[in-house]
Amino acid sequence: MKPIAVGLLGITHPHASARVRALREIEGVEVVAAADDDPRLNYFTAKYDMEARDIDGVLQDDRIDAVMVHSKSKDMVSHALRALDAGKSVVVEKPGGGTVDDLLQLAKAEIQAAPGLVVQVGYNVRLAQSVTRAKELIDDGTIGNVVSVSARGAALAGEHLTAHLNQPADMGGALWIIGCHMIDTLVSMFGVPETVNARVRKSAKLSDESSREDSAAALLNYPDMSAAFSFDSHDRLEWFESSRISVYGTTGMIEIGILPQKLRVYVERERAGWPAGWTEWTQSYFTPPFARTEENKFSELPELENISNFRTEMRGWVNSIRTGAPVVAPVLDALAVARIIDASYRSEKERGASVQVVQGVILEADLAS
Template sequence: MEPLVVGLLGITHPHASARVRALREIEGVEVVAAADDDPRLQYFTDKYDMEPRDIDGVLEDGRINAVMVHSKSKDMVSHALRALAAGKSVVVEKPGGGTVDDLLKLAEAESLAAPGLVVQVGYNVRLAQSVTRAKGLIDAGTIGNVVSVSARGAALAGEHLTAHLNQPADMGGALWIIGCHMVDSLVSMFGIPESVNARVRKSAMLSDESSREDSAAVLLNYPDMSATFSFDSHDRLEWFESSGISVYGTAGMIEIGVLPQKLRVYVEKDRDGWSAGWTEWTQSYFTPPFARTDANKFSELPELENISNFRTEMRGWIDSIRTGASVVAPVTDALAVARIIDACYRSEQELGASVQVAQGVTPDAELTS
């Protein structure tokens, strides 16, 4: 087995340490160096036993054949492009950039990359076993034809004030940086909607103008079904604990929980090995919290405790590099998520008017109907 040697560009995102730990559980993978101009680089590299370097020191290292990008959103694509030009596969932390244009550039770079190089975006909620099992049931027709979908996502109360959710170059705040996880899960299960109606709101009761949106209510319009997505930035529960997706079909329904992962399946009669009525499955509870300590509760420190979805994500990335397996979180889906959320912001400017969602990897037209 040929060794894979990994370096990091950016360490300030809390997912950086989670991916390092998940990678080190995979045979034949080394994580050796990290670059960042943040003063906490030395803390990070000391704690995770790697060398602190500058960007050139990572990219010019011939041993390093894969790079993880955990920079500020505005720098994600430029770092990824440099890594690809240096002949290294990349995983780019979600949402993959700060704007739709960033994701278009990443998609173009992927299409021009040398054969064998893998580009993956850091969406891993879609890889939760509860989500993938539900997708399998939907695709198999176990609950009949899907009629409607209801989804919810949230940021933890207080997170709306962090620099992480208020980066000046980003097209949005909590809906873009946190809500993207659940939108991506919807894209992974149902594809890209034709259009979006949305209200994205600020509330004087909840926050002042030092932070961005407080909540969103979104209608995603598909040809044969509708999906609703509600999001708020002031949830009092642990990250993803109240996030979920309910899928209603002509022969049953599915309720999906993210963390803890859980699945409730209802079928009206025995079908595909499922007994009539409700069947419930739970994979995990919060034995370790998602964030390690109170000091790491928000994005100012780069550490998480619960890395269950990161293990699946990193194994997928490594398998794609080693075997050519399909990318588990492709750039095209990340671009779709960016376009959907951009459409939400544009719909709000038109007081909830329908905004079409562009398809493919060509530059977007300003489509409003």
């Protein structure tokens, strides 16, 4: 089992400490150093028992095999490119950058990276057991042909005011930074839609101009089905507690819960071992909340209580580095998410008009630019 040493570029994203804790549960993995120009770097490195360094001190360390990027969105891609140039695999916190162009640049860098280097984007809701099991059932035809999908996502009330959701260089606010989780989950389950019709709204009754969008509704149009996604940034429940996906098929349906992880399956008659009617699985009715304390709920350095999906995500990253296994959250999927959300913003400017989503791989023109 190949030993792996990991460093961090950026520590001010809320998921940094969660990934450090998840990595340290994996045999043969060390997290040894972090770099950031934020004054809280020494607090972070002391608390999580690693060295505080500058960026060159991380990238020039031949012992470090891989780097986690948890910087501001606008700096994510530049940090990732430097890490790849230094011969280190990377995981880049979602959404992977601030704009579609950032994700294009990251995708191009992945294609051009040295053999054996792994590039992963920090989407892990797609790795929840409820989601992956539902995808298996859909792919196996347990509920017949999918007719339509309804999905819900949200940001916690008050989060819309944070600097994290209002970074000037980002192409959007809550929909881009938080709504991307559920859009990515839909991409992982159903692929990339052909077009998007969306309304992304700002309401004077809900917030002033110090924050960005308050709510959104997007219709993702596939050749044989549609997925309706609703989102708001004023949810009173814990993160992901109200997030859900319902999938309607010709012979049954599936309801997916994220926190707690939950799966409800309905089939008209016994099929593939599933009895007729409803079958329900719930991970726990007392799942730990996402954030650990009320005080750190909107801190840039919170300790997250529930790191179950981070464990799956980090095991996938390490396995890809060690064995060459497929990446569990590919850059091309993150690029698709960016294009879908960008199409939603453009659709809003045209009062909900249909906007095409660029499909699949990077275009030759993108590689040449």
